[in-house]
Amino acid sequence: MDTTEQKERPTVVIIDDIIINIKIIGACLGDEFLIYSATSGAAGLQLIHEKRPDVILLDVVMPEMDGYEICRRLKSDPDTRDVPIIFVTAQSEVDEEARGLTMGAVDYITKPVVPAIVRARVRNQAELKRLRDRLAHLSATDGLTGLANRRHFDQTLEREWARALRSQHPLSAIMLDIDFFKTFNDGYGHLAGDDCLKKVAIALASATLRNGSDLVARYGGEEFVALLADTTPEGALIVAERMKSSIDALALPHRYSKIAETVTVSLGIATTIPIAEHAPTMLLLSADRMLYRAKANGRNRIMADA
DSSP: OOHHHHHHSOEEEEEOSOHHHHHHHHHHHTTTSEEEEESSHHHHHHHHHHHOOSEEEEESOOSSSOHHHHHHHHHHSTTTTTSOEEEEESOOOHHHHHHHHHTTOSEEEESSOOHHHHHHHHHHHHHHHHHHHHHHHHHTBOTTTOSBOHHHHHHHHHHHHHHHHHHTOOEEEEEEEETTHHHHHHHHOHHHHHHHHHHHHHHHHHHHOSSTTOEEEEEETTEEEEEEETOOHHHHHHHHHHHHHHHHHHOOBOTTOSSOSBOOEEEEEEEEOOOTTSOTHHHHHHHHHHHHHHHHTTSSSEEEOO
């Protein structure tokens, strides 16, 4: 099977302390899904964070950490709370089923499993997740540039701030503004302005996205922002220089600019190791101050919070 086909198949994680149960369920799903499994709650949680599955099949009765506790942890984590969980258990009492559904599970299958039932229910949940993910992507995307929108950026900032607070790793932000964009719009027209924004967005995305944890977004108008997880001031400066160079390389004509003959940008950088007493917006305020300083010092430059 080629890699492309594997990527298109939904991923399922099975957590059960009895290996034969995993084999039975895996045999039911193996033709349609990529199957990963774990025999303990701790290993299962780690596997889920690594594989980011489309559906989780979770046994209820397990030693050390039962299915309910695993479910509670998954639903309390922003990274995993939207992954559908199906409990698979020999317990068929109504109150146990109600407990699982109340905790956030989407379905409940009793053992011994019926292969056709398992396939149908997992298939339905995988398809529902695909549709939800598609809707979430549309609601998080700026319609003009295709970058993340401000709403999605703000949500990601909250999440990355919490993660950096736990790990005590640095978190960096870069605020960027197209220089004299109003005169560009006034001089060339709004269609040309939109085309400029699209080209700038593509250049910024290619210059910024080093890994899955980095995010570049349109923050409003001609302003963009990048969030760089686990990134030092030195690393953020390298990314900012790459962003600026990518815009310079576009060489988009701007005869209405007061500082250059092509489109240029000003950038402000801030880096922090979060502390509980501060809000995530503190990072953006610092980056915005540096952006203001870059503009005040002649634009077409990078300023970093020392």
